[in-house]
Amino acid sequence: MASAVFGPATFCAVTGGSRGLGRSIAVLLAGRLGQGSRLVLTGRSLQGLQETKRQVEEKSPNQLEVKLLTGDLEDSAAHAAHFCDIFADAQQGTFKNALMINNAATLGDGTKKASEHSDPQILTKYYAANLTSVITLTSKFMKVFPSTSVRRTVVNITSDSAINPLVNHSLYCSGKAARNMFFKVMAEEDPDVRVLSYSPGPLDTDMLHTVRSCGNKGVEDLLTSMESSGMILSPADSAEHLLNLLEKDTFLSGDFLDIFNFKY
């Protein structure tokens, strides 16, 4: 069954594909991307990416082309080359659909309060990885796939923290808030691109465990109570919800939706 969004000849890039939600998204895409599609996964761990690739190839019925690229998004100077590699050989006419999933993210130092972030170099690196990289990558994506020939979708993996402050996570919250606005502007400026900010919910991943061990009792207690009430979700379920949203394609471009279909 060919889908308009994931049908044949779809180019798809997922950042942060070496584990967690990125891996789940990649594996689910494997089952949906049509003939002649290409999946590019980026991440910091080659080992992690290779395991994701193995799981993807298990699921993929169409001999999906999978490309792996390691890179550190904290290093802005390396962005240009890294992003060129992501889109290498994606010549005009090869693909009918293009999907960019901006999933890679870091939390920043959870033991520090906002008033303790005095080192500007740490801040620059943080925003380079979580904000600048997303902007330049999306820019490259749009250059490689101009509107006339290809149906384009850009996903911003966001968080409740883009809207609701979370103590000890000022960098994470501020980066997500910035991305949210950036993509809203993008949706306004180009009605031909489908732009979605998706908040996956609290997921059972390494990231959540890191948040939990930030040293703030309030945060720890919050996550513990979420866990006992069964509110922590599996990344696979959240990834499925995202792909269903994309496939249904009824969201308003620029929307900020979460797994519970709550519209922020």
Add this chain to the structure above:
Amino acid sequence: MDVPTLSAVKMAEGGEGWTPPFSKRKSLCVVTGGSRGFGRSVAVALAEEVARGSHIVVLGRNSESLRDTEKLSKAMSPHIQITTLFGDLSKCSVTGSIFACLRFQVDPTDYDHALLVNNAGSVGNVSRRTWEHGDPQELDSYFNLNVASAVSLTAKFLEFVRPGNLPCTIVNVTCDEAHRPMKCHSLYCAGKAAREMMFRVMAQEEPHLRILSYNPGPLETELKTTVMMEAADAEVREEIRRLRDDNQLIDPDVSARKLVQLLKEDLFKSGEIVNFHES
């Protein structure tokens, strides 16, 4: 309705928890982006209100314009000290050197109150659409100036005044675009959203700090003129032109005085956003 702060509750003067009114407090104030526009207006409005013996430090990127700010501020009050510091906050190293410099000139224990106004900022290249921002160095520089410098400056400022054990007020100058997407303003919207959130988290983490995000309203400054002339989108240019023609652009001096009034009254809820247009 805002919950009154401790200082606003009627307490006997000198009683526990009582904070002296602005006009009686020897304030150490730092204002960034003070060479022109709103920053200059804030420096001048503060100079008019702060108590004798206060010190206003103005940071900016244009030495000549800084001297004008200094002159205008000094004209408001001969009984306060004005210091100007040149620095480009788009460069990482500058926030550190600002306080290294101030250490020789300022002793925080001489003051009763500390105020930092994070005003420095830029609108970014409005002739570019979201997908045309492809230069990582330009973006780093933009977010250094508009986000990172405000964060690290605030952290260093708090560290600097700690020996004086001073009550501190931090102001974040914000705008509608922190919430309202505006074409040609992708970087500006992103940066302002990041700052607002940063200071909201800070307010939650530090209940003893007074943190105010102040939206001065659409101001009649060079920033707006730049947008009116250079924005890639005709509707955006037209909107500013209309604001200007309908006299809806606000005099930055008027807005700055409103900010200082809010600081004097000290009734705002820490972390909240207050707009010029709110009564």
